[in-house]
Amino acid sequence: MSFIYTDADSLGPVYDYLRDIYPNTYLNPGQDEVRKNFVIQENTIVLRQAITEEPRDGHYARIEKILVDLYFEKERINLIDGWEYDRIFENIVKQFRIDAAKLVRYAKRREMKQLFYSKIH
Numbered sequence: 554m555s556f557i558y559t560d561a562d563s564l565g566p567v568y569d570y571l572r573d574i575y576p577n578t579y580l581n582p583g584q585d586e587v588r589k590n591f592v593i594q595e596n597t598i599v600l601r602q603a604i605t606e607e608p609r610d611g612h613y614a615r616i617e618k619i620l621v622d623l624y625f626e627k628e629r630i631n632l633i634d635g636w637e638y639d640r641i642f643e644n645i646v647k648q649f650r651i652d653a654a655k656l657v658r659y660a661k662r663r664e665m666k667q668l669f670y671s672k673i674h
Contacts (some may be wrong), residue, residue: 554597556595556622557571557600558607559600567600568600575597577598581599581601587630597643604662604663608652615652617651620669621643621659624665646673
């Protein structure tokens with residue numbers, strides 16, 4: 554499964570292009586669409602609007618963004634269980650260097666600052 558974040562103006566054209574190539578492409582699915590017809594298969598793509606000030610290196614997401622977005626997707630489309638997310642988060646934080654300030658700042662942009670602030674303290 555791939556997540557693509559792009560500007561609001563580009564969502565429609567990018568969706569149209571990808572949908573022709575990858576039929577299992579979803580444009581900003583919410584919980585209702587997930588319940589009705591969301592299926593995770595090979596080459597599933599989810600398009601979301603980019604969030605300002607996303608932590609990234611060039612066109613690639615930094616781990617801080619991935620951790621926050623994965624939590625968001627866990628809640629929005631039931632991507633993984635809570636315990637599974639906690640295990641992933643803990644393993645990454647213990648094994649790799651993350652920029653806690655970037656993580657908390659981005660979590661604030663996604664309105665989850667307190668949750669991630671408590672996770673790293």
